[in-house]
Amino acid sequence: MRAETAESKVKVVVGLGQTGLSCARYLSRRQESFKVIDTRQNPPGLQQLKAECPDVELELGDFREETLMNAAQLIVSPGVDQQTPAIRKAVASGVSVTGDVDMFASEVQAPVIAITGSNAKSTVTSLVGEMARAEGLNVAVAGNIGLPVLDLLQEAPASLYVLELSSFQLETTSNLGAEVATVLNLSLDHMDRYASMEAYRNAKQRIFQKCRQAVINADDSMSRIDLPSTIKKWHFSLAENSASEFSLLTRDDKQYLGFNSEILMPVSDLKLVGSHNVANALAALALGHAAGLSMTAMLSALKSFRGLPHRCQWVAEKNGVNWFNDSKGTNVGACIAAIQGLGGKGKLILLAGGQGKGADFSALTEPLSTHAKLAILFGEDAGLINEAVKNAIMTLTVSSMEEAVQLASSKADAGDIVLLSPACASFDMFSNYEERGEVFMHCVGELH
Secondary structure, three states: OOOOOOOEOEEEEEEHHHHHHHHHHHHHOOOOOOOEEEEOOOOHHHHHHHHHHOEEEEEEEOOOHHHHHHEEEEEEEOOOOOOOHHHHHHHOOOOOOOEEHHHHHOOOOOOOOOOOOOOHHHHHHHHHHHHHHOOOOOOEEEEEOOOOOOHHHHHOOEEEEEOOOOOHHHHHOOOOOOEEEOOOOOOOOOOOOOOOOHHHHHHHHHHHHHOOOOEEEEOHHHHOOOOOOOEEEEEEOOOOOOOOOEEEEEEEEEEEEEEEEEEEEEHHOOOOOOHHHHHHHHHHHHHHHHOOOOOOHHHHHHOOOOOOOOEEEEEEEEEOOOOOEEEOOOOHHHHHHHHHHHOOOOOEEEEEEEEEOOOOHHHHHHHHHHHHHEEEEOOOOOHHHHHHHOOOOOEOOOOHHHHHHHHHHHOOOOOOEEEOOOEEOOOOOOOOOHHHHHHHHHHHHHHO
C-alpha cells in the first residue's frame, strides 16, 4: 500500500483481530490505500496480515492522534470502543466512521436477515440458516457467528444471507437495509462498555435502520421499538391467547407452536430443551416466514435441529442427575433464560461465575429461589454473585471447574439438574466460553 501523503489521505482500519483482518483483505482486493492500527503490540491476525498484505503500513501501540485525525475514513473493528478519546476527537473533527457490516451491505444484492439480541442470537441465526437450506436455498450464515461478513464476498454469491450481529458491530452500522431484522431480547450486558442500559439498547436497535420488515418479541418490553408504519411487523410470544402471529397454543393440555392461532407442530417434537428455546423456535419461524420460506421447510428444519454446542446442551445423565452445558450463557439474561427454561424439570444446582462485565446479579435471585437449591460459584466475580443471591439460596464457592463438578455431584439427588450457566465471561479462567464448556463436559465425563 502506498504511504500517506499530505495530498492523499488513506482509510485506517482500527483494530486487527478477525474482523480487522477481513477488512484489510477487502481493501487490498479493491486495491485501496489503507493502514492498520492496533493498541496491542502483537494483535491476533498480525502474522496473517503481514503474509497476505505485506506492503500494508502498520502502527502498533497507543493510538496516534494525527493518524486518526488525518484518516480518509476510520473502519472500526467491533472490539474497539468508539468512545476512546483519540477516536472521539477524530470524529468530532469530521472524520467518518464505518464498519465491516456497512461495507458488506454496500456490495450484496441478495436479501439479508439480520439478528441480534442479548441471548439466543446464535441459536436463532443457525436455525434460520437450517430452515433456508431445507427450502433448497444457497444460504450464507455469518457475522458474529462463523465467517466475518466481508469474507463472504470472496465466495460465490448467496441467495440469502443470515447474519448474527452484536451490539459492537451495530455501533458502526447505518446502512444495512435488511429484508428482515430483529432484536430477540434485551437484558443487562456489556456494562463495562456502555454507560447505561439505554446506550446498549440504542446500539442494538440500530439493526432496524432501513429494514423492510421487523420481527418483534411481544414478551420483552425492552426490545420493542416504534417503527414507521411502512415497515411490516411480525410478532412472536409465549403468552397464551397472544395477539402475536407466532405464538404458543394449548389444546387438550398439550402445547403447540402456532401461526395466527392455527397449530403448526407440537412442542414435544422439538429437540431443543426449555421454554426459552420454544421462544427461539417461534422467532425463527417469524423471521423465515417474513423472508418467504415455506412452513413445510421451516417445520422440517425445526424437528431435526438439535441446537448448538454450549447452549443449554444436554451432556449426560448420571445416577438420575441430568447435566447441562450452557457455557454460552455469558450474561445474566442468558443465565435466567436457562434456569427458567429447565425449571420444573427438577431442582437445579447452578454453576456460575467468571468475569461479570459490570453486571447486576440481583436479577438472578427470583429464578434461583424458585427453581434451584444450590449455587456453586467460581471465578473472578464469584463474590459479587454471592452477595447478590446469598439470601435467596444456599451458595458455595470453589476455585476450579473440576471442584465445582465434584461438589455438584456430591450435592445432587436423583431427579436434579446440574446446569453450567455462568452469567459471566470466561476470560479469567479460560480462553473462551467454548473451552469452559469443554472442560465442564470433560469433568462430568470423569465422574464415577
